[in-house]
Amino acid sequence: MITLEPGLTSQLSPRVRRIIAPNPGVMTGPGTNTYLLGNEAIAVVDPGPDEPSHIDAILREGAGRIRWILVTHTHEDHSPAATPLARATGAELRGVAAPDDFYQDLIFRPDVDLAVQPLLQTPEFSLRAVHTPGHACNHYCLLLEEEGMLFTGDHIMNGSTVVIIPPSGDMKDYLDSLEKLKALALRSLAPGHGELMPEPMAVVDGIIRHRLNREAKVAQVLAVAGGTLDELVERAYDDVPRVMFPMARYSLWAHLLKLAREGRAVESGGRWEPPG
Numbered sequence: 270m271i272t273l274e275p276g277l278t279s280q281l282s283p284r285v286r287r288i289i290a291p292n293p294g295v296m297t298g299p300g301t302n303t304y305l306l307g308n309e310a311i312a313v314v315d316p317g318p319d320e321p322s323h324i325d326a327i328l329r330e331g332a333g334r335i336r337w338i339l340v341t342h343t344h345e346d347h348s349p350a351a352t353p354l355a356r357a358t359g360a361e362l363r364g365v366a367a368p369d370d371f372y373q374d375l376i377f378r379p380d381v382d383l384a385v386q387p388l389l390q391t392p393e394f395s396l397r398a399v400h401t402p403g404h405a406c407n408h409y410c411l412l413l414e415e416e417g418m419l420f421t422g423d424h425i426m427n428g429s430t431v432v433i434i435p436p437s438g439d440m441k442d443y444l445d446s447l448e449k450l451k452a453l454a455l456r457s458l459a460p461g462h463g464e465l466m467p468e469p470m471a472v473v474d475g476i477i478r479h480r481l482n483r484e485a486k487v488a489q490v491l492a493v494a495g496g497t498l499d500e501l502v503e504r505a506y507d508d509v510p511r512v513m514f515p516m517a518r519y520s521l522w523a524h525l526l527k528l529a530r531e532g533r534a535v536e537s538g539g540r541w542e543p544p545g
């Protein structure tokens with residue numbers, strides 16, 4: 270068992286290498302995973318934060334062969350290195366520009382929009398972008414078709430629960446996007462944070478179950494008594510450490526917005542109540 274640590278470079282398959290960025294943390298686990306696909310002409314997936322030592326590590330591994338840079342989404346721990354890396358290599362940028370809300374890298378501008386051209390075909394591999402809104406509205410998972418390996422960005426992480434921050438984050442979209450993955454021929458998940466995950470369908474089903482259990486608990490708590498987000502997070506997340514409450518509060522909000530859309534919760538002046 271290898272410990273995941275910043276700067277660690279691993280060969281995951283004949284076509285795939287991974288470099289871990291030096292940004293470990295509560296939200297980022299061991300650090301953002303940057304993947305290099307191919308050997309003759311290389312695609313970089315999620316170059317990570319704009320951190321010179323990490324960009325140098327990518328350039329070293331790329332050995333002058335980086336042709337494409339793809340981002341799963343534009344949060345600050347995934348895409349900011351894309352622009353300087355493209356400048357250094359002349360590589361083409363692929364992704365979807367950020368909506369103008371907080372937590373986003375607004376510098377990122379794709380040469381190719383994944384919504385318009387989802388397929389990257391090279392002599393060595395084909396990489397297909399699958400729109401997976403939920404964590405962020407411009408989030409795409411990327412499927413390496415030859416290996417059934419899905420680069421999941423922050424749609425699925427290993428070792429931590431994905432935070433859904435409205436309005437770019439949306440719980441209904443998130444659950445729908447998880448369902449969408451079940452139609453793909455997957456053999457492994459390569460998350461934006463944490464180790465590779467075998468048995469993709471078990472992972473996806475587990476996340477859906479976990480989210481629906483939380484939603485049921487939120488609805489239950491609300492049925493007992495309404496309250497503000499700060500009041501409700503204490504009751505709906507009483508099983509998680511308090512230090513996680515600021516993040517849990519966002520996911521709670523996302524659950525409540527979904528319940529409201531389904532007529533199962535109402536909000537007025539910052540207070541949430543059961544309907545009727």
Ligand SMILES: [Zn+2]
Nearest residue numbers: 342344404423
């Ligand atoms: Zn993210």
